[in-house]
Amino acid sequence: MSSTLLFSMAAFALAASLTPGPVNIMALSAGLNHGLSRSLRHVTGASMGFTLLLVLVGLGLQSLFHHVPLAGVLLRWAGVAFLLYMAAMLVRASGQEATATPAAAPSFWHGAMMQWLNPKAWVASAAAVSAYTHDGASIAVLAVIFFTLCYASVSAWAAMGSYLGARLTQPHHLRRLNRIMAALLVASALAMALMSTGGTAGA
Template identity: 55%
Template sequence: MTLLLSMAAFALASSISPGPVNLVALSAGARYGLRASLWHVTGATLGFTLLLLAMGLGLQQLLAQWPPLKTLLHGAGVAFLLYMAYGLARDDGRLDSGKAQRAPGLLSGAAMQWLNPKAWLASLAGIGAFAANGELSLVGQFAALYFVICYLSIACWAYAGAFLRQYLEQPRRMRLFNRGLALLLVASALYLLLW
């Protein structure tokens, strides 16, 4: 039971803390509402769970054997964060703009996790701490537990965004909100470059 509690605490700490996927969930909740943003939440949760399973089933050994691959993934993650920040900073802030906009969906949520440096670090650290030997039952338990906690954590961010929606209906406020999120993403990218 102690191992499961440790796994749950790790999953909660790494899932609920601010990161690119959570910031997009917050923004999606504010822009599109909770129901529409739950597709992103589901995709991000599935994407992370698959990444965690891949790490547990041997991807971590591949990364250890090929350091350039790890460097390439790190660079792609930083570039992705900057791309997302640029998109948020450029947003006009209108919730009801004439162009048909779609909330981030299932596939984009899943893909985000595979490009998210925080997800890679969390899955590497989690597997290293709880299932380093690749024992299938431990990897499966950790992934199942992480799935539930990850979903609820990202959904909390989407809910917070949906709650803030009433305060962000003015385009100026939404632009400021999105630019603040963009700055957080740039700060994350800079941190990763220096790390």
């Protein structure tokens, strides 16, 4: 495999992983409210969840949604519900004192589930598989590249949140940021709902 192809894979993986989306918004929130170390469960879950999704799409999972369109619609509505749930958790956390860390940081399973319910992850997986995979070896290489850069990217969002959380000591600042992130999750959920009502499946 040429170095040019590897560089292209890495550039694609970095762009797909680092750009804003529900998973990165939650990583930022986790870092803000819980610090970097307690956010790494979410980071690990998101990275492993996406990598598994990528591999299964490469093995043909995407075709399920072409044969059973309802499965894609149901997946998106599940994503809508999950994003609204996470937004509600953020709003609830925003009422806490700045010095009191909320009890439950986002879990490994929350991170993984957000990837599987995130249309951005499905689109990125399908695009990467279409562009770069031609055999089992290239799927494996792509999975390793995506896991590494996804972990680094989501960690960077969590680290940014941790940096902000250490400097915003006033409760109203934390409340404001949490509500902004909750609003972004709601916007993502509304966009997902519009996709579902459009009736398209899969990607």
